Amino acid sequence: MILRKDASRDARYQCGIEQNGKHAMRQSPYEMLGGEQGVRALANAFYDAMDSLEDASQIRAMHGEDLGNIKEKLFEYLSGWLGGPALYREKYGTVCLTRPHAPYAIGERERDQWLACMERALRDVEAPEELRQAAKQAFFRIAETVRNQA
Numbered sequence: 001m002i003l004r005k006d007a008s009r010d011a012r013y014q015c016g017i018e019q020n021g022k023h024a025m026r027q028s029p030y031e032m033l034g035g036e037q038g039v040r041a042l043a044n045a046f047y048d049a050m051d052s053l054e055d056a057s058q059i060r061a062m063h064g065e066d067l068g069n070i071k072e073k074l075f076e077y078l079s080g081w082l083g084g085p086a087l088y089r090e091k092y093g094t095v096c097l098t099r100p101h102a103p104y105a106i107g108e109r110e111r112d113q114w115l116a117c118m119e120r121a122l123r124d125v126e127a128p129e130e131l132r133q134a135a136k137q138a139f140f141r142i143a144e145t146v147r148n149q150a
């Protein structure tokens, strides 16, 4: 299973899961999650985890009270990033996450809180083990790109 750097044929997506260095993907991560419904469930589960995990309180406080809008944006982003329709890019014209995160102080602590929420969400939607392992590294890399503090 490979989550390629050029997911959705867009090299600007910054993820990249490669296994055996080959492009031997039979199913995209998007498909492995069950397509649109599964990816939407993952985005929802991610923010539900952020809302409930005590350890995520610092990053929860960065967000507005209503998480509806951001759930939709994360779904759109992940759709393309995981190899499905590039909904975020089509809507916003870019997949660069640096600018939208710039107003927030994101250090290692915040990064790790974000990753813990995603790990929890992947478990909650019962993502296949193979995908969970590969996604961990790819999410780490993308989280590092939005980190703007030590």
Ligand code: HEM
Binding pocket: 059, 062, 063, 064, 070, 073, 074, 077, 092, 097, 100, 101, 104, 106, 110, 111, 112, 114, 139, 142, 143, 144, 146, 147
């Ligand atoms: C590393 C820790 C991260 C923190 C603390 C963080 C926090 C935030 C915050 C506070 C916002 C704005 C929320 C709002 O408008 O109410 C946001 C937006 C967003 N985040 Fe993150 N984020 C992190 C990593 C990531 C990662 C790794 C991804 C993608 C895999 C991601 C995807 C998004 C998207 C798609 C948006 C919406 C951007 C837009 O407004 O167009 N974030 N994030």
